Structure formats: structure tokens, C-alpha cells
Amino acid sequence: MQLVRNWFNKISIERIQLELMNTAYGSGHVFLSALDPRCMILWYLFFAIAPWFLSNMIVLAGLFLLMIATTVLSRVSPFIIFVLCLGLVGQVGWLFILSLFFGGDIASALPLLKLTLKLSIVSLASITVFSGMDPERISDGLLALGMPAAFSFSLSYGYRILPVLFEEFRSVLLSYRLRGRAPASPGFLYARLGAYYLKMLVVAFFPLMLATAKRSRTTVEALETRGFSFGMKNPKSRQLKLSHLKVTRRDIAFLSGTAAYAALLFWIGAAYPLAI
Amino acid sequence: MPNSDKQDIPAIEIRGVSFAYPGSEISVLQEASLTLKRGTFAAIAGGNGSGKSTLCKLFNGLIPNYYSGDFEGTVHVCGVPAEGHTVAQLSRMVGYVYQDFENQLVRPTVFDEACFAPLNYGLSDYRLMASKALDLCGLSDLRDRYVWELSGGQKHLLALAGALSLEPEVLIVDEPVAQLDPQHARQVYEVLRRLNRDHGKTVIVIEHHADFIAEYCHEVCLMESGRVLWQRPTAEALNSLDDLDRLGIQPPEVTRAAAVLREMDNARTQSDPRSSLPDRRSAGRHAAQRLPITMDEAVAHFTTFMQSGNGNLHPSPARIPASDPDHAGLSGSSSNEVIRLQDASLHYRALRRARHQVLHALNLTLFEGERIALVGNNGAGKSSLLKLVAGVARPQSGSVTVLGQDTRSVSLEQLSSGVTLVFQNPEDMFIEDSVEAEVSHCLRRRAYPNIEASVANMLRAFRLEELRQRDARLLSGGQQRRVSLAIGAAIRPEIMLLDEPTANLDLSTREELLGALEELSEHVRTVVIATHDMQLVSRWATRVVVMHQGEVVGDGTPDEIFADRELTRRAGIAPTQTAQLSADLGIRPLCRTPEELAKRIAERMWGSPNERADRPSGNLTHKEAEEHAARSQLV
Numbered sequence: 021m022q023l024v025r026n027w028f029n030k031i032s033i034e035r036i037q038l039e040l041m042n043t044a045y046g047s048g049h050v051f052l053s054a055l056d057p058r059c060m061i062l063w064y065l066f067f068a069i070a071p072w073f074l075s076n077m078i079v080l081a082g083l084f085l086l087m088i089a090t091t092v093l094s095r096v097s098p099f100i101i102f103v104l105c106l107g108l109v110g111q112v113g114w115l116f117i118l119s120l121f122f123g124g125d126i127a128s129a130l131p132l133l134k135l136t137l138k139l140s141i142v143s144l145a146s147i148t149v150f151s152g153m154d155p156e157r158i159s160d161g162l163l164a165l166g167m168p169a170a171f172s173f174s175l176s177y178g179y180r181i182l183p184v185l186f187e188e189f190r191s192v193l194l195s196y197r198l199r200g201r202a203p204a205s206p207g208f209l210y211a212r213l214g215a216y217y218l219k220m221l222v223v224a225f226f227p228l229m230l231a232t233a234k235r236s237r238t239t240v241e242a243l244e245t246r247g248f249s250f251g252m253k254n255p256k257s258r259q260l261k262l263s264h265l266k267v268t269r270r271d272i273a274f275l276s277g278t279a280a281y282a283a284l285l286f287w288i289g290a291a292y293p294l295a296i
Numbered sequence: 297m298p299n300s301d302k303q304d305i306p307a308i309e310i311r312g313v314s315f316a317y318p319g320s321e322i323s324v325l326q327e328a329s330l331t332l333k334r335g336t337f338a339a340i341a342g343g344n345g346s347g348k349s350t351l352c353k354l355f356n357g358l359i360p361n362y363y364s365g366d367f368e369g370t371v372h373v374c375g376v377p378a379e380g381h382t383v384a385q386l387s388r389m390v391g392y393v394y395q396d397f398e399n400q401l402v403r404p405t406v407f408d409e410a411c412f413a414p415l416n417y418g419l420s421d422y423r424l425m426a427s428k429a430l431d432l433c434g435l436s437d438l439r440d441r442y443v444w445e446l447s448g449g450q451k452h453l454l455a456l457a458g459a460l461s462l463e464p465e466v467l468i469v470d471e472p473v474a475q476l477d478p479q480h481a482r483q484v485y486e487v488l489r490r491l492n493r494d495h496g497k498t499v500i501v502i503e504h505h506a507d508f509i510a511e512y513c514h515e516v517c518l519m520e521s522g523r524v525l526w527q528r529p530t531a532e533a534l535n536s537l538d539d540l541d542r543l544g545i546q547p548p549e550v551t552r553a554a555a556v557l558r559e560m561d562n563a564r565t566q567s568d569p570r571s572s573l574p575d576r577r578s579a580g581r582h583a584a585q586r587l588p589i590t591m592d593e594a595v596a597h598f599t600t601f602m603q604s605g606n607g608n609l610h611p612s613p614a615r616i617p618a619s620d621p622d623h624a625g626l627s628g629s630s631s632n633e634v635i636r637l638q639d640a641s642l643h644y645r646a647l648r649r650a651r652h653q654v655l656h657a658l659n660l661t662l663f664e665g666e667r668i669a670l671v672g673n674n675g676a677g678k679s680s681l682l683k684l685v686a687g688v689a690r691p692q693s694g695s696v697t698v699l700g701q702d703t704r705s706v707s708l709e710q711l712s713s714g715v716t717l718v719f720q721n722p723e724d725m726f727i728e729d730s731v732e733a734e735v736s737h738c739l740r741r742r743a744y745p746n747i748e749a750s751v752a753n754m755l756r757a758f759r760l761e762e763l764r765q766r767d768a769r770l771l772s773g774g775q776q777r778r779v780s781l782a783i784g785a786a787i788r789p790e791i792m793l794l795d796e797p798t799a800n801l802d803l804s805t806r807e808e809l810l811g812a813l814e815e816l817s818e819h820v821r822t823v824v825i826a827t828h829d830m831q832l833v834s835r836w837a838t839r840v841v842v843m844h845q846g847e848v849v850g851d852g853t854p855d856e857i858f859a860d861r862e863l864t865r866r867a868g869i870a871p872t873q874t875a876q877l878s879a880d881l882g883i884r885p886l887c888r889t890p891e892e893l894a895k896r897i898a899e900r901m902w903g904s905p906n907e908r909a910d911r912p913s914g915n916l917t918h919k920e921a922e923e924h925a926a927r928s929q930l931v
Contacts, residue, residue, distance in 0.1 A: 034645075035645075038645055041444075045404065045442065154404075155404070156404060156408070176403070176404065179404065180402060180403060180404045180443070184398070184444070188724070191721075191724035191725075192724065192727060194688060194724075195719075195724065195725050195726075195727050196727060197708050197709060197712075198686070198716070198717060198738075199712070199737050199741060199783070199787075200738070200741050200742075201709055201741050201742045201743075202707055202708075202709040202710075223727075224727075227726060227727045231723060231724075231726075231769070234723075234769060235396070235399045238394050238396050238400060239399045239400065239402065241358060241362065241394075242392070242394060242399070242400035242402070243402065244358070244362055244384070244387075245358065245383060245387045245390075245392050246387065246400075246412055246413040246416060246458065246459075247384045247387060247388075247417050247462075248416055249384065250382070250384035251415065251416025251417065251418070254417070254418045255418075256418030257415060257416055257417065259418075260415055260418055260419075260420060260422065261415055
């Protein structure tokens, strides 16, 4: 029980906020952040889509190894990895248990393992990109690849107001707690206390949304006075914003290195078709 | 962009503007006319809802281009007609800093934020412009920092830099003092003054804090119900006491003290048959003379005034008690202790796994019946201390005992039945959709008896009956504050903690708040207020705890604290003008209100009121007496 309690104490909103912000912005010094965001996004697109069309275990395993390497390079926080593992194991574990009910046996675990592998590759690729590059670079990359200015701005602004939203959310939750009543006993396995907190998390969204709506009035007005909508239609502005993007030799080396590795995997995969 | 021959063209020219927001019948502006010269530093003052912000939104074309309501009249900005120009075009000439400036920061880092506007306009030397703006605001050292790591004052300066980056002619700043502590507000004003004096910018502030107006502004435009009532040089404006009084704007304390004294002097000379002719003439001279509006002026004014009191200076009367009765009572009362902090330390984690120590092994004991003011500059740890007491944060080492319970051993929900924390920002407390529901939320959740009656009682006590069905988020600042106090008081706590209750209040609402605090003292045993508002401290508190860098550096009565120059300087607190002035004039104990100060000066010059009991002494002494009588009943 003490364990559960400790976990409750560890997982605070504050902590989650910190980890998220660390993941998003704490990457300035990482090798991957120096790469051109356009290249990174293209790179990511390949690894987000290709695995779904592959069934060769050797190729998948090879890609998975590569993803582990890039994830390590992006110095992601252990917390995120933990959440990822929890999600993967939880998801696939459920499927496996269900398959046992429907007459499956240990053999049915193998295809599930493949699914897990695919999911892992896609997830790790996402983590690599979102943790290895800060949102500003991603947003610039998207703009350069032809996404509308409003979209790329919303992405960077979305990250920017995360701390504000968290702050707001925390104070709303606090208001509920300061004026609410916690269950007298925590219940079996802290179920009652858990339900109390979960309910609070849900109802807290309503005040949060209203408060945010009120804030955005000023934001929208201020954007207007600072020439935002003018800039969106201004090709000069777009050009200036993107002028710092350059594809360097490093980017080419990174992309071609990855391509060569993938080609090698496909070649081996073709030689030893280990499809399940 | 403007040439030098355009120097004569006014920065802002408005003729007969009327405006109603879309969907509203009421005209916020009614035939407002105003001309502001280039290079002026103007304050726009007026009561709540007088149309100050709306007026300023004319200057960059937000009205009528962005808010397309019923609009009449003409607006010229630096000679350019606002009509036919977009907000973006006008904004090149007019920078705007909002009152809730945090919501206008849209980029993650300081430098990005400063680049934002020039980038939008596609100006190729945007980096240079941003650097220059940051430099002007003194933020160059912070250029790579994230916005959410900045303090409130730094954020305000950043919003200013963001507006400055386009090198506008005109800069509008909406209520800089409202959301900032006095020290940071002063810092912002110093920057504004430099921009005005050295860089020739036209600066317009919406402001009702008269001491800031007196110190920094050249002229004042007074608004009343959508009209510009008058536009006068600052000294003359702050001497227009009747108008200011009517619109709920408090003149500087020194001006008030001088006005009261002048009134007393006039009453004395006119009614006193023994007073000589020269005396009467001097009364006439006083009436015509302009009253002081800043500390320096006040010191000179009162010194000459007291010297001109034809030499019969009475020595400081010994019968004035050495210490005020309601201040003296408390140290001897040695009543029950309600809050005890023992070596309590607190740190937060920050980005990049940094640790931020906010409280260092704090020791403090607070007793029942005390009215405690927690003072110190931003980041001194006031709010953190309140959080520790409320149980919102737990000390990482040491202990906090509240009402006999260790805060680590009870849940927040349990603790909060005896202690309430009223947040600095009332909006953060609103979780229901009507005022009535807000006030009753906790009572219903915790199944208090007689909910209906106590809610009705609270609504009446805080004058919220009319607003009971309204959504609290949509009320004015002062009304929101009253709701937040009612929420806190409704559960009848034994300890009430208020974080900056007077922040963002105009002065009439502030007076209301003082009334509400008196109301509270009937229900609550101990009240702790964290505040920057030294007027509140000197009028309300019986004990002042001074914090500095996470430690308690001073603890005593307001008199003791304000008299300690070294301490106030170190902790960055500015005693009230009244306290400073009484210290400068050698009047001890320090006075708490301008009226008291005037009375004491009068006593010094013409003897105590008892000695001249036969003379009418104006309605002031009467008021004072009332006030004292009222005070002694409290606590």
C-alpha cells in the first residue's frame, strides 16, 4: 500500500508538466536538434508510415534497433519511456489475454509481438523527433514544407501556452480540493481516492476551458496589433522566418546513412524472408 | 514614416468620437475629443468603466477596424487618418501593452518574442530591431531564457519590448501597476521615462495610482462616462481634488495631507478672532497655492508651512501615546498560538532539473487574534509561506503546525476546513457558474448545516446579493475580489490567508475591501495577508512580518518596521508617503493616514485640539475620533 501511496506522490501535475517541458524544449544541445527540421520531418514520415507495410521480422527488428539508437541520441527523459512502455505492454498484454479467451495460445503472442514492434518503431520515431527538436524547429520545418502559416504557428503556440494551461489547471484542481471533501477512507486499493481524483480531473476541465477562453481574447487582439494576420499573407515574412534553415552536409549524411541502413535491411530481409 | 517637419502634427488627435461595442446599446465613448502632442508622457485616468481602455484602442485602430460597433468621429494617429488604414498599418506607429500582458506573449523565448512583430512585417533587420528593443528594456541578458521562467516584472518589460521592436512613435501601456508589485512597477516606469525623455517616444499610460502619475507623467486626461473631462498638466490635475474625489481617484497621500491641513488652517484663521490679519492673509495665500504632489515637494511644503506658523511651534505633545493602543495590546495578549513553522524549508524543481530554494529553514509563530501582514518584494517567499500554512505545499524539511495539526499528517481537504487560502487571482478560484454556487460549493460538499442561511448571510455581508446569479468570471475586478473573500469566509475558517487582496483594485474598491476585512474579523480568529500595499499594512495590520529571499528579516508593529530605514531598504518595501513624511518631519509614532498626519502637524503648530477645544477644528478631528473608536472595537 505504501508503494501505491508513493506513486501517488510521485505523479503530480507539476511533475508531468516539468517532464513535458523538458521533453519539448530541453533539447537545445542534442545532436539531432542541429539537423535541418525539414530533413527530420521527412525522415520521421518514412518511419511513421513504412513499418505498417512491412512484415519481415528482420527488417522490423533492424528498424527498431535504429530507433533505439536515435532515441538514446535524443536524450529523452526516463519518464516518457516509462509511459511508452506502460502503454505498449498494457495494450498488447490485453490483446494477448483476450486472444487466450478465444482459443489462442502462446503462438498467438508472436503476431502480437510484431504489432508491438511496429508500434514501438512508430512511437520511438515520434519521440525522437519531438524530443530531439524543439517545437520551434518543427514548426519552421512544417512551414517550409508548405503547411499554412496558421498551422505552424498554432503548433509552436500550443507548446508555448502549455505551462500557462498547466498552471491554470493546477489552480482549478487546488480550488476543488480546498473546497471539496475527500473520501474518509481511501477504499480498497485506493479505489475510492482514485475515483475522487479522476472525477476531479474531469470536472476541472470546464472551468479551465472558460478561463482559457477569456485569456485568448487578449491574445487574439494582441496578435492583430503585432501584425500577425498581416504577416501570414506576407511572403517576405515567411521567407525571413525560414531563412535560417539550411540543409548542410550533416543532414545529407544523416539521411543517406539512414537510407543506406534501411536498404541494407531490405536486402537482408529479401534474402531471408522471415515473415510471420 | 514621419519626417522632422511633421513634428508639429500631434501624436494623437481624436474629434467627437462615440462608440458602442457590437451588440451593446450603451455608448462606451460619447463624443470624446483629445489631442496629445508628440513627446508627451500622458496619464489617462478615470473610474472603472469610464472608457479608458476603449479610448486607447482607438489609437491603433482596434476600434473601429477590429471591433466594428457603432462608430462616429475621426481619429488621426501621427497625422494619418485611422479610417482606411488597417490595424496592422497603424500598429507600426502605436505599440500597445495590455493590462493582462502575460496573454500577449506568444513565443517561447525572450528573443523570439521581441522578433515576432518585425518578422511579421517582413523587416529584414528584425534581429537588430529585437536586440535594440530588448536593450532598451534592460532584458539583453535574458534573451535566451524561456518566457515562463521570467518574473512578472520581466514579463511586463518583455511585452513592452515586443511592442517597441517596431520602433513605434506612440506607446500605450494599460495599468502597469495593477499586476506588478511596486518595485517592478517603478522599474517599468523608469524604462518608460527613458523612452520618453531620451528617445522622444510619446507615452500614454492608463493609470489611477496618483503617486506614479505625480512622479512620471507630464499631463493627465481625466475620463468620465465616455468623455474626456479635462486634460491638464500633472500638478494642476492632481490638485483638482473635487473631480478626483468624485471619480474615485485618490490623490497622492501627501496632497491629501496638505489639503486637510489647509482646510484646518482656513477654518482656524477664519473663525479665530484672536488670529491676526497676516494670518488671515496667509490663509488666502494657502488657498491659492498649489499643493505638493511628490515627496520632495511635500517635505519642502510642510517645512515652510510649519516654519511660517509664526514660530510658536509646540513641542511634540507628550500625551500622544508612545504606541497605538490597538498595536500595543497584542504583544501582551500572548494568546494561543495557531500557526508554527519550525525550520521549514521549501524548494521547487525547475526546468533542466534545476532546484529552486524558496524558503530557508523558516521559524515563525503566529498567534490568535493577530492581523498579520506579510511583506517583502516578489520572490521573497510570501506566497510560498501561505501555501505551506494552507497545506498546499509541504515543507521538505522542518515542520509546519497549523491549529495543532502537522500539515504533513493531514490531507489538504481536512486542513482546509480550518484554514482558507484566498488566491491572488480570484479567477483561479471560480469553479461554478454563478456567484451563489461558488459561495455554497464548499458548504454543500462538506454538508454544513443551514447552508441557505449562511450563504444568504455571506452574500449580504459582501454585497453580492444583486450578483448572485451572475458568472463570477465576468464580474469586474473588485466584484471578483469580493466573491473570492466570500468563498473563503463562507466556511467560517479559523485562519484566513489572503494573497495580495488589493492587487488590481481601483481605490474605491480598495476601500470596500478594507470594509470587508472588518467584516471578516468578526468571524475569523487570525488573518494573514501577503501584500505589497503599505497603505493596507499601516491601516490594518497589527503585526508585520518582513520576508527577504526566503527568510524572515523583520517582525514587529507597522511603526517599528516602517521606522527601520535599513530594513525597508533591504527588503525592498516602500513605506507609505504618510509614514515617510512623518519620519522626515520628525513626527513619532509614524502616522497611518494623511488625515492623522495633518492633525498631528496642526497640533504641533497650534497646540492640541483639547487646548483649543473652544475652536471649531473642522470635521476632521471628528472623523479621526470616529475612526479610532471604530478601530478599538475590532480584533
